[in-house]
Amino acid sequence: MRVLGIDYGRVRVGLALSDEEEILASPLPTLARSHRDVDEIARLAREREVGCIVVGLPLLMNGTDGTMAEEARAFAARIEGRTHLPVDLFDERWTSSEAERAMLEGNLSRERRKELRDGLSAVLILQAYLARRRADPDLRPLGGEV
Helix, strand or coil: CEEEEEECCCCEEEEEEECCCCCCEEEEEEEECCCCHHHHHHHHHHHCCEEEEEEEECCCCCCCCCHHHHHHHHHHHHHHHHHCCCEEEEECCCHHHHHHHHHHHCCCCHHHHHHHHHHHHHHHHHHHHHHHHHHCCCCCCCCCEC
16 A cells, blocks of 8 residues: 655645555655645545555654644644545654755755755655554554554
């Protein structure tokens, strides 16, 4: 089954897609936020035969919800309502800094890092989610928090 990973942002949404074996995650083009973004995600999920979706949950460092986490939860609920697919939330506290560090190590320019950041963050969220599912075979999408 293919899994769609989403890095929620107020301006852009990073997207990544797993292979059918749920081993590899590949970035997809970043989606600009608009009034049609959930429709675009639903179309993409249908076209790519996605079986579940994971949305990164940007918790505060103490593990509680801040404004962005509340927005990500609402976004995930809209996606679940539109696609009728199970949507999981996955703690993404470290993915943005991980993505930035990897791009700095790759010696990418500031402009190139800006272009790639959201997609790479979505890949990191999805890869971590897939690894967690492999480690716990009983863990299946329930629309809950992982």
